[in-house]
Amino acid sequence: MLHAAIYRAEPGSIIVAQGGDNDYALAGGNVCAVAQKRGVVAFVLDGVIRDVAESRARRFPVFARGVMPFPGARDAVGVLNGPIRCGRVDVRPGDIVVADEEGIVVVPSARPDEVLKAAQARAAKDEAQTLEEWEAAHRARVEEILRKKRLSE
Numbered sequence: 001m002l003h004a005a006i007y008r009a010e011p012g013s014i015i016v017a018q019g020g021d022n023d024y025a026l027a028g029g030n031v032c033a034v035a036q037k038r039g040v041v042a043f044v045l046d047g048v049i050r051d052v053a054e055s056r057a058r059r060f061p062v063f064a065r066g067v068m069p070f071p072g073a074r075d076a077v078g079v080l081n082g083p084i085r086c087g088r089v090d091v092r093p094g095d096i097v098v099a100d101e102e103g104i105v106v107v108p109s110a111r112p113d114e115v116l117k118a119a120q121a122r123a124a125k126d127e128a129q130t131l132e133e134w135e136a137a138h139r140a141r142v143e144e145i146l147r148k149k150r151l152s153e
Contacts, residue, residue: 001017001078001079001080002015002017002026002027002031002043002045003027003031004080005017005080005081006031006034006035006038006040007038008080008081009035009038009039009040010039011038011039011040012039012041013039013040013041014040014041014042014043014044014097015035015040015042015043015044016043016044016045016084016086016091016095016097016106017043017044017045017046017047017084017086018046018047018078018079018084018085018086019045019046019047019048019065020047020078021047021072022047022048022065022066022068023068023070024048024068024070024071024072025047025048025049025050025067025068025069025070025071025072026045026047026048026049026064026072027043027045027049027050027062028049028050028051028054028071029050029051029054029055030051032049032051032054032055032058032060032062033054033058033060035060036058036060041061042060042061042062042063042097042099043060043061043062043063043064044063044064044086044097044099044104045062045063045064045065045086046065046084046085046086046087047064047065048064048065048066048067048068049062049064049066049067049068050067050068050069050070050071052067061099063099063104065087081093086106087104089106090106091106092108092109094109095107095108095109096109096112
């Protein structure tokens with residue numbers, strides 16, 4: 001269904017796909033190249049990918065669980081343009097997907113303002129905290145866990 005999604009996706013789309021078998025890649029270099037050519041801006045895959053160097057060279061972002069050199073079958077039937085589960089998160093068409101090398105966030109399409117405000121508040125709080133303040137709070141949490149487990153000094 002990932003392959004079908006490429007031909008149905010609007011330019012500017014991020015395709016999010018739920019994989020089933022991590023022994024076989026959901027897509028490779030040519031599939032990524034065709035998706036990019038058609039205006040898809042990224043893949044987020046709950047599965048594995050191949051030909052990573054080709055995708056990097058084309059500057060086509062692919063976020064996947066891992067890499068596998070074996071291509072998968074193209075005849076598996078699944079959900080197309082409907083709700084799926086990717087990385088233990090429910091994803092629906094129209095949701096906003098933000099990804100970088102440290103992680104992926106799926107923002108429900110009905111809550112972008114709420115999520116943006118919460119993210120901005122968290123970023124402001126983090127920016128205002130010194131490393132010394134963070135370390136003191138972190139150490140207190142660690143010590144509390146150790147006390148609860150009766151492992152403290």
